[in-house]
Amino acid sequence: MIELEGLTKRYGEKLAVDNLTFTVRPGTVTGFLGPNGAGKSTTMRMILGLDHPTAGNVRVDGRRYQELKDPLTYMGALLDAKAVHGGRSAYNHLLCLAQSNGIPDRRVHEVLDTVGLTPVARKKAKGFSLGMSQRLGIAAALLGDPRILMFDEPVNGLDPEGIHWIRGLMKSLAAQGRTVFVSSHLMSEMALTADHLVVIGQGRLLADTSMADFIERNSRCYVRIRTPERERLLDVLSTAGITAVEQDGGLLEVEDGEAERIGELAARHRVVLHELSSRQSSLEEAFMQLTAGSVEYHAHTGQAERAGQAGQTGQAGQAEPAAAPVQPAVADMKKES
Amino acid sequence: MTTQVIRSEWTKIRSVASTVWTLSLAAVVTIALGMLVSALARQQFDNMGEQDRLSFDATYISFAGMGLGQLAMIVFGVLVVTNEYSTGMIRTSLAAVPRRGSLLASKVAVATVLALVVGMVTSFAAFFLGQALLGSLSTSIGEEGVLRAVIGGGLYMALIAMFSMGIAVMLRSPMLSLGILMPFFFLISNILGAVQATKKFGRFLPDQAGSHIMQVVTPVGDDTPYGPWGGLGIMALWVIAALAGGYLLLRKRDA
Numbered sequence: 001m002i003e004l005e006g007l008t009k010r011y012g013e014k015l016a017v018d019n020l021t022f023t024v025r026p027g028t029v030t031g032f033l034g035p036n037g038a039g040k041s042t043t044m045r046m047i048l049g050l051d052h053p054t055a056g057n058v059r060v061d062g063r064r065y066q067e068l069k070d071p072l073t074y075m076g077a078l079l080d081a082k083a084v085h086g087g088r089s090a091y092n093h094l095l096c097l098a099q100s101n102g103i104p105d106r107r108v109h110e111v112l113d114t115v116g117l118t119p120v121a122r123k124k125a126k127g128f129s130l131g132m133s134q135r136l137g138i139a140a141a142l143l144g145d146p147r148i149l150m151f152d153e154p155v156n157g158l159d160p161e162g163i164h165w166i167r168g169l170m171k172s173l174a175a176q177g178r179t180v181f182v183s184s185h186l187m188s189e190m191a192l193t194a195d196h197l198v199v200i201g202q203g204r205l206l207a208d209t210s211m212a213d214f215i216e217r218n219s220r221c222y223v224r225i226r227t228p229e230r231e232r233l234l235d236v237l238s239t240a241g242i243t244a245v246e247q248d249g250g251l252l253e254v255e256d257g258e259a260e261r262i263g264e265l266a267a268r269h270r271v272v273l274h275e276l277s278s279r280q281s282s283l284e285e286a287f288m289q290l291t292a293g294s295v296e297y298h299a300h301t302g303q304a305e306r307a308g309q310a311g312q313t314g315q316a317g318q319a320e321p322a323a324a325p326v327q328p329a330v331a332d333m334k335k336e337s
Numbered sequence: 338m339t340t341q342v343i344r345s346e347w348t349k350i351r352s353v354a355s356t357v358w359t360l361s362l363a364a365v366v367t368i369a370l371g372m373l374v375s376a377l378a379r380q381q382f383d384n385m386g387e388q389d390r391l392s393f394d395a396t397y398i399s400f401a402g403m404g405l406g407q408l409a410m411i412v413f414g415v416l417v418v419t420n421e422y423s424t425g426m427i428r429t430s431l432a433a434v435p436r437r438g439s440l441l442a443s444k445v446a447v448a449t450v451l452a453l454v455v456g457m458v459t460s461f462a463a464f465f466l467g468q469a470l471l472g473s474l475s476t477s478i479g480e481e482g483v484l485r486a487v488i489g490g491g492l493y494m495a496l497i498a499m500f501s502m503g504i505a506v507m508l509r510s511p512m513l514s515l516g517i518l519m520p521f522f523f524l525i526s527n528i529l530g531a532v533q534a535t536k537k538f539g540r541f542l543p544d545q546a547g548s549h550i551m552q553v554v555t556p557v558g559d560d561t562p563y564g565p566w567g568g569l570g571i572m573a574l575w576v577i578a579a580l581a582g583g584y585l586l587l588r589k590r591d592a
């Protein structure tokens with residue numbers, strides 16, 4: 001169990017983590033979701049006692065991390081896969097960590113086996129691909145057979161096979177009753193792995209909810225209509241008691257509408273339709289909407305990341321209704337790209 | 338500092354290449370240069386002035402390579418520490434050993450023992466090989482003050498490594514640490530110690546004070562206000578200050 005209480009971190013003027021209070025519980029995968037720069041890595045560094053909180057505190061199994069004797073046997077963490085001395089072999093890297101926590105040498109062989117690095121155990125870490133480094137970092141996290149595991153963006157830069165492997169690993173660790181806390185900036189990734197979701201934006205807590213609740217609350221069904229006879233169709237629909245919302249580009253959207261009924265109404269009144277479709281907003285859109293206030297942070301991220309984000313927003317912009325929070329976000333991101 | 342952490346630091350230090358090349362370079366340069374200068378001194382002795390002959394210190398001559406060899410010791414001390422920072426390993430290390438004082442103490446202890454062993458071997462080798470080349474001018478380990486000077490040479494090298502570690506913990510960057518330490522010990526300290534105006538201050542610098550331990554014959558007209566052990570003590574104070582500063586910063590800073 002990891003408990004955060006009013007955890008706050010300020011770097012000079014910059015408030016990176018703002019009064020976070022939540023609990024990460026055992027037996028589930030807890031997703032820690034937020035756009036780039038939201039403060040996920042900073043929070044994780046504070047959990048490990050690497051960065052000193054400006055205010056608040058965080059406890060691991062009821063104690064400060066620094067007070068844990070042999071901390072690797074309580075909690076294993078992967079923060080940055082490349083944070084390894086490149087000249088040291090994978091075996092020696094794990095060995096020095098094991099020795100510092102009184103973990104028997106045979107565990108080194110076991111975890112190397114678990115992550116599939118046994119064949120390259122004696123090779124220097126600088127020759128490792130990102131995927132192999134990621135596996136080495138996970139081996140280090142598993143070394144002390146800890147009840148709590150924490151991974152910072154573990155699938156970043158991995159190939160599909162590696163991603164699949166990590167997802168499976170996290171689920172099986174949680175199924176063994178362990179606490180698994182994993183961060184990501186992609187909703188789609190969390191939707192596949194997490195049972196519980198903690199969402200932050202600009203360092204602040206935006207949601208702390210079960211995945212099922214989040215999906216239920218945030219998936220929106222609507223019917224999208226394109227027609228050259230907008231005014232006539234609006235009349236027909238309102239006479240039938242259906243409210244359509246006008247969108248950019250002459251689109252109409254009907255919340256929770258039935259496409260069949262709308263189609264029949266249009267046919268009866270001989271209104272021409274160019275498009276009639278049932279749609280469901282994605283979780284990614286729900287996430288975008290939730291964190292809309294913090295998208296300005298995308299300005300800090302790399303070119304590729306930005307392009308990716310802008311692409312997603314493009315979709316969201318089309319699918320969203322005139323929902324207020326999303327509009328400025330879209331405008332912001334378009335400006336950036 | 339626990340045996341667990343010491344074992345871990347030993348694994349770390351023995352599993353990187355920089356340990357081997359910095360320490361062997363320190364030994365080879367110190368010994369080889371000492372031999373060269375000893376051989377030259379033997380040839381040139383007859384051309385020396387009266388005062389130089391009176392001040393002739395066969396022991397100190399064989400340590401002539403120390404000034405250059407210590408630079409490799411500095412690189413060793415700096416890399417032991419900054420390897421952790423430049424690779425990001427420091428976060429993994431501190432997650433494994435969150436008591437920062439314990440991590441630092443173990444790291445410094447392991448590196449110091451290693452530097453001391455290499456320093457002692459180097460010092461003894463430099464002395465005996467130097468004396469062999471000095472021929473009739475040579476002294477022997479049994480003469481008064483000679484054994485102290487030779488052991489002192491080993492201690493001096495270990496202290497140089499420790500001082501470098503303290504500075505490197507404070508600065509974290511290998512380039513910055515080396516960029517300050519190397520010119521300081523190779524040039525600035527020597528200049529401050531030689532120029533009349535700064536001499537009074539210069540001789541309290543760590544290397545100037547510490548290297549007195551390797552002198553057996555006091556040069557003519559020398560008015561140094563401390564003895565060989567006093568000098569080494571001054572150097573030790575510098576080392577303590579550097580390590581204490583490093584510890585305080587390490588404890589306070591975000592990793």
Ligand SMILES: Nc1ncnc2c1ncn2[C@@H]1O[C@H](COP(=O)(O)OP(=O)(O)O)[C@@H](O)[C@H]1O
Binds near residue numbers: 036039
């Ligand atoms: N050491 C630091 N010094 C100054 N600012 C920092 C530091 N670490 C992080 N930040 C800032 O804090 C914010 C949160 O960063 P981070 O925790 O890395 O976010 P995330 O992991 O969610 O992408 C960012 O704006 C980042 O620039």
Ligand SMILES: [Mg+2]
Binds near residue numbers: 037040042152
């Ligand atoms: Mg991050």
